[in-house]
Amino acid sequence: MRKHAFAPRSRARSRRLRIVCIMAAFAAIFAGAFIRLAQLGMEEEAGRETRLPYDRAPGGRPAIVDRNGQLLATDIPIASLYIEPRSIPDLDEAVEKLTAIFPELDAGELHSRLRSKDAFTWIKRQIPPDKQQAVIDSGLAAVGFRPENQRLYPNGSLAAHILGAVDIDNFGIAGIEKWIDANWLADLRGAGLALKGRDLQPVELSIDLRVQYAMEQELGKAVTKFGAAAGAGLLLDVTNGEILALASYPAFDPNNPVDAFKPDRINRVTAGVFEMGSTFKALTTAMALESGRFDLESVVDASRPLSFGRQRIHDYRGKYRPLTVPEAFIHSSNIVMAKMAMTLGPEALRTFLGRFGVLSQLATELPESAAPLRPSSWSEVTTATVSFGHGIAVTPLQASMAVAALANGGRLIRPTFIKDSPVSERTIAESLLSANTSEAIRHLLRLNAAVGSATKADVPGYVIGGKTGTAEKVVQGRYSKVLNVTSFMGIVPADNPRYLLLTLLDEPRGLAETYGNRTSGWNAVPLGGALLHRILPMLLKPVFPSPSGAEAVPVATGEPSVDDSSSD
Incomplete structure (x- = not known):
């Protein structure tokens, strides 16, 4: 139981x-x-x-300012629009609403991308606030906004060839922007530091925005007036190599960086090479004087052209008589320059030009830099033609650096775009000239501005010196008889130089007011004069002669003046 x-x-x-x-x-x-x-x-x-391409975001960039603290470039916050295709409830509705907000989108291409059912796709990068609000108001599902940085250049195209540009992801692709990445910003990103722009010290450039504006404005007016294909300008401090202004025309707007890579928008000062014509005669004359075999009282026969087989070297509107060295300089005698160079020999000329940095590629902060086109062999005829700037093509910045060394006593300084960059670290060579030779070159430059081909650059209250250059342009491997490149290099004050100004016009045309002339004295020099009139009062105090008499300029030429700015 x-x-x-x-x-x-x-x-x-x-x-x-x-x-x-x-x-x-x-x-x-x-x-x-x-x-x-x-x-x-x-x-x-x-x-x-x-x-999601978040790993491509570089974070912020430092602001860029001019030497006086004026803003040149900065970051601004902005949103980019993306969508998750596989989460879209109604594909046709999404395409219709997005193309209504962004008419530039191709409806067919967008429909194809959204049909793919990917996890992510961009719709539009860096959209303005009103478009962002329109997307929000549309009620679209599966969309999102990614906060990003957009680079803003508040002055538009001003100083564009110096600043460069950034791509859609805020990486530097040209100019100083690219240098910033290569120099240190990329290292910070590589270390995992996604800093905001305000966390970074601004990059201070050596340029003066006031001078830059004046240069670009006057350059644009000159290119238009003379019907030139292009133009360029530069202001360089010869005492420390700092560049206060650099302009190349036509320019581009870095806010629209795609224009930066158009062939006609290159930086002609650093990435273009030109035969600089008679501006090279300053170097040839300095070499001759430094050799001790010539001085300012030397006389060289320029009565007849030089002959090399079928080739002849003659003077443009020459005097065809014996000339002193100062006469040869202000009358821009090809014959005298060639004879002095040939007397010293090919090796002497090549060595001298090499010491002044015009035979090798010049490196600055700007990545856009061209190598010179130099002779493959230095024969007697090559020596003769190179002596007056024919048969050798260099960047205008290289030529300016070399002439600056002639003016500052023989110190070759690598130019810079960074304010207060240590001069000692950029000094390539010291004492390239004796004090006597440098003083003689300054005297000749002043003489040429007073009574020679550069008279149209003179500015009351300032002692200007300068040399002109006109070179036949090479077109399809041949020298053109109708197209020129004209240039002018001026120094101020000529007795104790502080600044060097370069102006250059590519293919200027003759005008009625120039009597059909298209040489440098009629276009590049007046451009230089207009620039100096505007910028010198910003930089130097004028000095006027006493009431008892005007400045006396010694002229050892036996003639009162050159033929009205026609010689180069």
């Missing part, structure tokens, strides 16, 4: 145990399914994140 009394209780306990086990099994199944779903969700989210 006792055995049968416990049987119902035992069976009930067994039933409850089975129920508990079944419930536990179901709980385990549901728990496993939940965990797996959570894992899948996290994997999908992680996969989506890795497909």
